[in-house]
Amino acid sequence: MKKIVIVSAILASLLSVVCAFAKESKTKQYVEGTVVRVDQHERHENASGQNPSDAPLADPETYAYDVAVHVNCGTYVARYQSWYDFVPSVFSPNQKIQLRLTRSVMYVNVPNQKELELPIVSKHVERGSCEIAKR
Numbered sequence: 001m002k003k004i005v006i007v008s009a010i011l012a013s014l015l016s017v018v019c020a021f022a023k024e025s026k027t028k029q030y031v032e033g034t035v036v037r038v039d040q041h042e043r044h045e046n047a048s049g050q051n052p053s054d055a056p057l058a059d060p061e062t063y064a065y066d067v068a069v070h071v072n073c074g075t076y077v078a079r080y081q082s083w084y085d086f087v088p089s090v091f092s093p094n095q096k097i098q099l100r101l102t103r104s105v106m107y108v109n110v111p112n113q114k115e116l117e118l119p120i121v122s123k124h125v126e127r128g129s130c131e132i133a134k135r
Contacts, residue, residue, distance in 0.1 A: 028115075032071075032097070035069055035090075035095045035097060039065065063083070063084065069097065069106070073126045074124060079118055088110060090108065090110050090111075101120075106120055
């Protein structure tokens with residue numbers, strides 16, 4: 001009976017260690033980037049000759065900003081949208097930010113707030129010196 005209790009205690013502790021490592025591996029890995037610039041996104045009107053009734057309606061009450069961030073060897077431009085004509089101070093030029101990148105989304109870690117999800121609208125990855133630095 002005593003052996004069963006000891007074995008089950010050891011198995012329980014091993015299981016908790018394995019679960020802790022599994023949870024740690026799923027934590028969000030952020031990289032550091034530097035905000036290069038923030039520009040207000042301009043909505044483009046339809047080109048002449050197109051039927052304006054086919055175009056989606058622009059929401060006149062939302063504000064959009066293109067935020068360019070330099071990360072490692074690339075510059076990513078993501079769109080920040082808000083109901084207010086306000087950009088968080090974390091997006092000030094030359095500001096260091098913590099972020100995660102996926103194929104089409106930039107997740108920005110904002111202190112004391114929830115993570116911001118910004119769609120990536122363009123990216124430019126530098127060639128040459130960055131490839132040498134990676135080796």
